[in-house]
Amino acid sequence: MSASQIRIVDITKEVKYEKYLYRCLAGPPSKRYKKRIKYLEKAIPKGFHKKLLIANKKVVGTIEYAPSEASYYPIVGDNVTVMNCIWVLRKAKGHDYGRLLVRNMINSEKDSSGFATIALENHWSPWFKRWQMETLGFKPLESIKVMHKSKYEGQIFGIYLMWMPNISKSKPPTWNIHELLEGITCCIVHPLYHPQTFEPKQILEKHEN
Template sequence: MGHGCCCDARQKVRVVDVDEGGAFAGFLYRCLASMPLRRYRSRLEYLERATADGFRKRLLIFDGSVVGQIEYAPARFSGYPIRGDDVVVMNCVWVLRRAKGRGFGKMLVEDMVRSEGDATGFATIALEDHWSPWFKRSHIEKLGFKPVDEIRVRHKAKHQEHAFSIWLMWMPVKEKASPPKWDKENLLEGVTFCLAHPLYRPQTWKGDILEMK
């Protein structure tokens, strides 16, 4: 992972790297959710693969408190089954409710784009009609991403009667950049890189956690 700090002295804002052994190392294994620090196996396995080549997690600090985060990696090391040449995939971006309205989400995305100068574009996922407040399509679109493809699914363990959409989102930054592709069947397995993710599949769950509608 790289080292760096993006600062705005006027607003007392810093964007810093999260590194093993650094002051914010605990955030490698947890996000901003109110959850205990756990070095769970699936996260450790993901970091072991991803940190070898391009994974970065950055925190936004405002008035001395961590209020935002962004996590991303080259497509081949992302937390999603998304692929593309010179495409960087954003695993997540999150700003705490108490820090909303200051443009911090956009600031984190712009910081990501600056840090990945060789990328042709950036991809992620978004959710629509999901009960979680995270990864909403409308929020991801405000950050500059556009929808490319959609699958309609339901969760096998939670709100089983409730169908929702998962969108592949794309933000090209180079002329003639080729949109990413995704493996929809693989996505039905859910994700394992983050306990707090709306599509998280518990380690004890057997088979796909999602199914097509």
């Protein structure tokens, strides 16, 4: 496919694709989830971006990122950009669209000291797998093992803090594990989503080796 048939659009700046601010590429139509709206109202002015990859006039990929202080992950770092999400539809696999989206993020945030995200291992979701993030250029810094309190009781999986420095001698980020155990509230399809119907503050339980 020629480059002219592929484009990446920042939908925080294009009203035409605004519905994708509130939903994923597939699944039910946007319900303008209240916690998502609240998150975006605070994050966009601080530098949040969500971009779509459009190939042959069809939306087939997305990436979402923000400065660490505007990310919904409890990742802390000096001038660190955090990738909240990256997703390429299965039907569009095999074209290196994931790397293309990451490269676009890096080129857009040239002054960042580096890029951080999370990855999962032995989780039942097909998303955020550690090997996928490593393929995109991220390396693990540290990890914890956890169990989900409402799904797949007893199954232990790993959560990794992933890092890709952008400048030499950049200081790696850290994370707040206590907050991480609370899960994610502003993305209803995230593997670590904490639904409003689950009352305990933490939806994940740390597993001690």
